[in-house]
Amino acid sequence: MNNLIEIKNLYIEGFYEEEWHPIVSDISLELKRGEVLGLIGESGAGKSTIGLASMGYARQGCRITSGSINLEGIELFDATEEDLRLVRGSKIAYVAQSAAASFNPSHHVIKQYAEAPVHHGLMKYKEAEEEAIEIYRRLFLPTPEKIGYRYPHELSGGQLQRAMVAMAMSCKPDIIVFDEPTTALDVTTQIEVLAAVKEITEKMNKAALYITHDLAVVAQVAHRIMVLRNGRLVEEGETRTLIKKPKEKYTRELLNVRALRETKAITDKMDVILEIEDVAATYTGHENVLEDINLVVRKGRTVALVGESGSGKSTLARVITGLLPAIHGSITFLGKKLPGSLKKRKKEDLRRMQMIYQMPDTALNPKQTVREVIGRPLQFYFGIRGQKAKDRIKDLLRKIELDPDIYIDRLTTELSGGEKQRICIARALAAEPDLIICDEVTSALDQLVAEGILDLLQDLQNKTDMAYLFITHDLATVKAIADKIVIMLEGKIIEQGEKKKVLAPPYHEYTDKLLASVPEMDPDWLDNLLDERASTFI
C-alpha cells in the first residue's frame, strides 16, 4: 500500500537566545492508511513540532530548514501558503491538547463542526449537520442528535475532546494528528477519548499520528511507536515488540517509570505523627466541604490521599496546616492537640510540619536565589547564619542531588521544573520536619523527572524516617510510593487501609473504577476493558 505521508530527513530549528538552534534533527517517518504512529517523549523532545511540521506548519520562532514532507504526492516543504491552506483540514487535520480552548465559546458545537466543510464548499450546512450527528454517534457521544446544539461549556471535558475529534473529521481528512488529546483529562474520561481514537483509525480507515508523553496510553492505540529525545529519534518499532523488548536504555527507562517501591508494613505500635479525628471544614459557613475525616499518619510511612479533583484532598491539607481552621474535630500532631488556626500554633510545631506544592513555579519567589530560599528556614527556625548556613545549604543541595557550587547563587527562575521542585524539597528539609505534606508534587512534571523526585523523596524517607502525606489524583504514583492509601470522594473518606489491602480484591466500588481506568503497559488493555464494559452494559 502507498504511504499517505512520507517525511524524510526533517530538520527544524528554533530561534532563542539570539541564535537558531536545532530542535528536530534528521527525522524520517511514513504512515499508511489505517495505521497509527505514536510519537513519544518528554517535553522538549520535539513531538509537537514534528506533528505540526507534518502539516507543513512551523510555530512562530521555528523554521523547517531541510527535508521533505510528502503528503499524498504533494510536497509541503516548499509549498505556498495557498497550497498549504487547501491541504490543511481536508487532507490532514489536527486535534489539540485542550479542546476547551479550541472551541469558540459562543457558538453551538455543531455549527463549528460545519464551518470548515461549508467554507471549503464540500457540502451544504444541512448535510454537514447530518454528518456531524453520524460522527457523534460513532464517537459514542451521548444523545448524538441533540448534543451538537449545545454550547462548548455545556459539555464535559471528555465529551468536548471527542467533539473536537469529530470536528477534525469534518472535511474527511486521511490523516489526523492527535497532540496529547487526553493529557488534560481525568483517567476515567481518558478512556472515552481513547475509544474514539480507536474507532476512527480502525473502522474509518484513517491514518493518525498520536503524540503523547505517556507510553501506556500510546500502547493502546498505536501500531508503531517512535521514541524521541531532544529532537532525535531514539528508537522505533512495532508497539508490541518495543514494549516487550526495548533496545535502547532510554526506552527502558520510560517503560520502567512508576516502578514499585518496597512497601513498608504499618503496625499499631509505631509512633503516631499525625492523628485527625472527626474533622469537618467549610468555606462558606453552611456547606461542608469535608466531613467525618479520620486519619492516622505514622512515623517513617507514606500515606497517599487519593481522589478526583474536587474531592477535598487539598482542602484537607489546608485544614491540617491551619490555613483553614476546622469547624469541629481535632488534629493531634506529635502527641499534642494543635490549635485550629495557623496563627495560634507554635513555631516549633510549624517547623516540624512542612509542605511541598504542585507548581514549583509559583512555590518559589522568583526574586530570590537558591541560597535565600533554603537559608531562610535555617535562620528562622535555628538561627543559623553566615558560613555555617552556607555549609548547611550546600549540604542540603547535595542531599537533593544538585551541585552546590553551580546552584547556590542561581535565581529560582533560572531552574528547570524538576530542579525547582528539588529546591522546594530542600526548603522543607531545612526545617528538619517530622511530616511533609506533598500536594500533587509530581503532576506538573515530566514522567522521568517526576520519577526522579519520587525516588528522592523515598530515599530521604529511608534516611530520616520522615512521614509523608501524599496528595495525588494519579494512581500510578500511589501504587509506586504509598504504604497506606486513603481514598476520598466528595469530601468524605470512602476507603482507607494498607496499600495491599486497598489495591487487592474485594475492591470498594469507587476504588475499582479508579483502578480500572489507569492504562497499563499492555496493548490489549483498552480492548479488553471496552469489551468488558460493553458486556456489563448489555
Next chain:
Amino acid sequence: MLKLLRQSPLSARIGMGIVLLNCLVAIFAPLIAPYGETSVVGDVWESFCGQFYFGTDHIGRDLFTRMVFGARNTIVLAFITTILSFGFGSFLGFIAAVKGGWVDQIISRIIDIIMAFPTLIFALMILSVLGSSIPTLIFTIALLDSTRVYRLSRAVAMDIEVMEFVEAARLRGEGLWWIIRHEILPNAMPPLVAEFGLRFCFVFLFIASLSFLGLGLQPPLADWGGMVKENAGAITFGIYTPLIPAAAIAFLTVGVNLIVDWFLHLSSGLHE
C-alpha cells in the same frame, strides 16, 4: 552596581545625564545663578541677550536665575512628595492585601472616600484651612497621590499574595513585615517603579495648578510650574518666556522616564 551602570543602554544613560544635570543645578544653584532669586534686574519680558540668557520675566527678574532656583524648589518638592506618597500608599496597600478581611475593608473605604472628592478641590480645601506652607503642600499632595498608589499596590500585592511562595512563608510562621518586605515588595517593584516615574511628573503639574490658584509655592519663591503660569500672558505677544520653564519640566520628565524604562526592563527580567 557599577557593572550594571556600564551595561546600561544609551537611552538610560541619556536619562541619567538629564537627571544628574538637573540635580547639579539644583544643588549648586547659588553658585550658578548670576542674580538673586527675587531681585528685579531688568525690564519686563526682555528677550534673550548676553546679560539675561533666557530674558526676563513678567516683573523683570532674570529668568535664568529663576530657572536655576526653580529647579531646586521644584525637584526637591516633587521628589519628597512622591517618595512620601509612595511610602504611605504602598505601605497601606500591602497591609490591606496581606491582612485582608476587615483591615482591608476599613482602609479601602477610607481611601474610597478621599478619592470621591475631586483632587484639586480637596487640595484647595485642606490648603485654605491649614494655610499654604511648604510642609502642608507636600503633605497634602502626598496624601492625595497616595490614594492612587494605594490602589495600585494593593492590586499588585493581591496577585502576589495568592502565590504559593507567600503561603509557604505563612506556613513557616513568618510575620507580616517579613512577608511584605521579602516576598511581596521585590515582586511588586516593576509596576510601582513605572508608576513612580509617572507620579513624579504629575506632582509637578499639580503644584503648577495650585500655584496658578495662588495656593502652591508662594511667590516670590521660584518653581517651574508657577513660572509657566506667571508668564503665560507673554504667549499672546509672541514671547517665548513661558515655554522655557515648560520645556524644563518636559526635559526632566523625559529623563526620569528613560531611567524608569530601563529599570522596568531590568526588574521584569526581559532581555530583548
